[in-house]
Amino acid sequence: MNTAEQFMKDRLQSRTDNGSLRNLSSSHLPVDFCSNDYLGFARSTMLKEQIDQELNKxxxxxxxxxxxxxxxxxxxxxxxxxxxxxxxxxxxxxxxxxxxxxxxxxxxxxxxxxxxxxxxxxxxxxxxxxxxxxxxxxxxxxxxxxxxxxxxxxxxxxxxxxxxxxxxxxxxxxxxxxxxxxxxxxxxxxxxxxxxxxxxxxxxxxxxxxxxxxxxxxxxxxxxxxxxxxxxxxxxxxxxxxxxxxxxxxxxxxxxxxxxxxxxxxxxxxxxxxxxxxTDFSLIIREKIKHYADLANTTGLNHPAPTPSAIQTLIHPGNTAARTAAALLQNKGIDVRAILSPTVHAGQERLRICLHTYNTDEEIKQLATELAQLKSNE
Ligand SMILES: Cc1ncc(COP(=O)(O)O)c(C=O)c1O
Known part of the structure; x- marks a missing residue:
């Protein structure tokens, strides 16, 4: 085999071996706690109409x-x-x-x-x-x-x-x-x-x-x-x-x-x-952040403590542990992704939760309940 082909194969194999192989996925689950579309602008029909008007104008x-x-x-x-x-x-x-x-x-x-x-x-x-x-x-x-x-x-x-x-x-x-x-x-x-x-x-x-x-x-x-x-x-x-x-x-x-x-x-x-x-959308997202933080505090999910931003983290050390935790949530229709090493330092693998203005309070409650369940099963 060509040495460059072999080189790539070996590197990919070592990623497979340590659970960090990346693959593209086009599936989107019903409840989004993973995209960076914090304010829902990417899916906003109002924004789409304003862009159309702006282009026409x-x-x-x-x-x-x-x-x-x-x-x-x-x-x-x-x-x-x-x-x-x-x-x-x-x-x-x-x-x-x-x-x-x-x-x-x-x-x-x-x-x-x-x-x-x-x-x-x-x-x-x-x-x-x-x-x-x-x-x-x-x-x-x-x-x-x-x-x-x-x-x-x-x-x-x-x-x-x-x-x-x-x-x-x-x-x-x-x-x-x-x-x-x-x-x-x-x-x-x-x-x-x-x-x-x-x-x-x-x-x-x-x-x-x-x-x-x-x-x-x-x-x-x-x-x-x-x-x-x-x-x-x-x-x-x-x-x-x-x-x-x-x-x-x-x-x-x-x-x-x-x-x-x-x-x-x-x-x-x-x-x-x-x-x-x-419109000050930051007021709406901050309500969601507070709602998550309150639930995280009452369900003992403060590891690390809730943050003032739309990004919340739960450390699950090890690529396999983080992936398994994400898969358990995904099986319930909740889109939470694992962040693996080497993207983060080894030992700091985690679930990265992104809150959005379009996440209902019910969805946030369901997320917190499932996360608490995951934690209690550890
Ligand atoms: C802190 C930070 N800076 C820069 C970027 C890159 O921005 P873009 O996605 O527009 O290339 C990202 C994206 O993940 C980011 O998180």
Missing amino acids: HSLYQNGSGGSRLLSGNTEYTEETESFIAVFHQAQAALIFNSGYDANLGLLSCLAQRGDTIISDELIHASLVDGARLTYASRYTFRHNDLNDLETKLKNAKGNSYVVTESVYSMDGDTAPLPEISALCDRYNANLIVDEAHALGIIGDHGKGLVQHLGLQDKVFARVVTFGKALGCHGAAVLGSLALRQYLINFARSFIYTTAAPIHTIAAVKCAYQMLLT
Whole structure:
């Protein structure tokens, strides 16, 4: 056999052996506790109608953008949407990327140079890790949310330094101590980069995110907001200064060397932001989060404690244990997915539960009851 074929077969076999083989599945169970469609925008007929109206109003009828933003793929409408997003987030400027992965990759990979330092929380998303890996900067991690460890790393930082965190962590649902991290960045003259993928739509007034909720928008060097989660669309934006936007247009390779999103994607994002403005959906999702937290407390499910975000976690160490627990729920029509190692550290395999505005109180109660049952069978 060809050695490359053999190499792939061996690697896949070792994934099968340790229970971490990934497979695509197109099945969707009736009760959704797994998608990132926290506010139900991806399935919203109201949003669909608003997008249709927006496309008609502006006669935006192209199927594809026809090129990268720097060639034929840019439109006034895209730039107006970026300005709209910037105003919503009290930022000087916004620049749209085709996905959150692209935004993080492009942002990190072009900022830090040889002699600079990137210090990131150990639990940041793979897209941020990959962006940092593409640089020649020195890279360090600090223990999750550990300010002392961060300060130790900051003391030794050289050149321009960048501290990278999420505001709501994607796998744990907990939040970063941003005021304290920002104060440390001030003290050590470091630039703070915050990924708000799971905070947008959920945290703060009208779901503007944790940074604005804490009034830190002028302290943060760059924020990343993604559109594929609470906004139910696709894409992302980097928020920051006008200089940062101009810099990314010139140096972020995942922005430069790719076809721009089609105009209906941009219109969808604009309409989704308009929906966030007109109705404060974060109030509805917070009710659901509270309902889950109350039930988790009464049924003894607080392991780890319920979080303030739409993401809740139950640790079931071991890939097989986590998969078995998820399968038991799935057999009852409840769509909860297991998160396996290596996506999370070995021993931290878990059920990741996502709450949504469209989950009924009855569904949340059923989930909590089933989870309590699982726990008592352990
Ligand atoms: C924290 C975080 N950042 C970035 C991304 C990537 O965003 P996208 O799905 O738009 O590529 C994700 C997606 O899982 C995420 O959880």
